[in-house]
Amino acid sequence: MKSRFIKLLFLSWMLIGCASPPSPLVSPTPALLRILNRDTYIDPALLDAFTDETGIVIVYHTYSNNEELYNILTTAKEPYDLVIVSDVLIDRLLREQRLAVLNRGRIPNLANLAPAFNRIAGDPVNRFCVPYLWGVLGFGYRQSAQRQSITSWDDVFDPARSNRVVMVDDARFGIGLALIKLGFSPNTSDPAAIGAARDWLRSHAGRIVRFAGNDGQTFLASNEADVAIEWSGDILQIAIIDPDIQFEVPAEGAIFAADSMCVLANAANHVAAEQFINFILTAEHGAALANKTRYISPNRAAFDRLDDDLRRLIQRYQALEQEGRLFRLVDVDSATYQLYRAAWAEVRR
Template sequence: MKPTHLALTSALVLAPMAGAAQETLSLYNWGDYINPEVLDAFTEETGIAVTLDTYGSNEEMLAKIQAGATGYDIVFPSVHMHDILFQLGLLAKTDIGQAPGFENIDPQFIRAKTDPEAEYCLPYAWGNVGIVYNKALAGEISSWEEFFALGSEGQKITVLDDLRETIGIGLIMTGSPVNSTDPAEVEAAADYIVDHLQGVTAFTYDSVPQVISGDVAAAHWYVGANIFVADNSDTIAYVIPEEGATLYQEDMCVLTSAPNPEAAKKFLEFYLRPEIAALNVKQQMNGTPNIPAQDLIPEEIASNPTIYPPQEVIDRLQIFEDLGRDLQLYNTEWTRIKTAQ
């Protein structure tokens, strides 16, 4: 969920050092969610070539794995999907929590209920989901209310093609927790979204280019939008809505079907280094659970209140949990939302 989640349609292959690499490590990650320099550095040090395929949602990743995709070593699920993958028996035990350097990880980011000792996965990155907007078209906006008002005023807006994130807005706006399993609350949240679809031109992840070009006034998107804000600060801005928003966290997990589990574990250990986590943040512009890495990231990122929010803002952020069978409540309402557009 996360971060600059632009789904790519082709595999990115990072060439190893001169000569053929003896091993290959295959990553399956959110689109544009890892700095290629991190992968280059791993290959340079180990001689292990890295391939990268990308996905746009947790559900897409899970469906591909369950459909029999067996070539991937590492996936990057959100915390609630980490729990689901564990319950399905898809995660390999790595004992990363016992590895040298794991003391760098802030304990509050060991969030998966099924992995309280980090025996399986490594906390990878975190951030929030808010609004990226075109300044000329939207003015200065600060809330979900103002976001949807753009649509009612004839402007074009987009929301994420993600049932938890989009229904989550409705839950926030109707005063319910984003992990509600109360049918009435989930229905009321979906009602809110249906009632505010005016101006919504698409449910999509590929929104930021449209905001930059002015094709849409604002989009529901990830904090990774700051990558684009940095290059287009006169045109676009990113905001955490004042009513609250969702917090995401992705973990780095090795699959039980991993063809090269030893190389995968080496990569997890490599990513424990503060300088490597900081290198990723430098390009990704999201939060890292690696405490010493926070002293190595550029000041313009560390001081950005949408990337590292003050505590009173963090207190208004909610993270998704695995809902089990109750997710069907959301599936039903999501179908209603999508057909109402």
């Protein structure tokens, strides 16, 4: 019996000795979420908060205008998961089947959207996209450089003033503003109207010192320009730091645009993209986003958390839209788009 016990003990030692050592613990590779957004259009703290909450690492890139965005989307070697895109481009992306249908069950905070701001012409029921922020394209200016406030295009290009003007570099937006000034629709397909807008801008080319992708406000801040034709939030961000800088909606009318969060059809991580959308649509995060960027939130749950200035802006923009002074761009056919591009190339020449 004793001999048998010793043999069993010896065999157990042998088995233990021959067993492979335990493998070291390997941390799983974190999930990645690739986001493409306009510059100055996020509260960076939200990106960190999302990673802390979910463990998902964000790869965040920016673009300057719609043309650059489209080029990135169609040439990127690694696909993006989530893109924040203006409403004028959504129709095109839908037509080319570049957007994925959202799983609404993973975005319960869709219920927080305010009906007045939940308007995407090509996607009225949010099958593909969800509103992110709203803004107005207008005049940013340095008050101390002006004899009086700038409220119209005639003020911008007044011969009695020596305004150095920075113009937003985008064919649809730039020509669109000129069309509004001349009494045309910013969505017209009439070559004569588009030509008239081109010629009007070219007649003032001596005042335009720069075409800026998405940073016209920086030239105001550095005193390299007196007027910047830029988006409201970008101007208001620097106005907080420098009260000499003002923003005004053109008296002739302006472009009112929504940007939306869309998941791309070739996204590698649809679930993470939808998690981010739901994250932004909470009351807390929606308010933080708007208060930081100075754009208008479509999130009614966030309204009570917005600062007083932003709440007043919401009321003002709604009144201007009701007056017919704010216009939204819509997608145009390829031939018409080429007319806008050609006209803009002439303006920039």
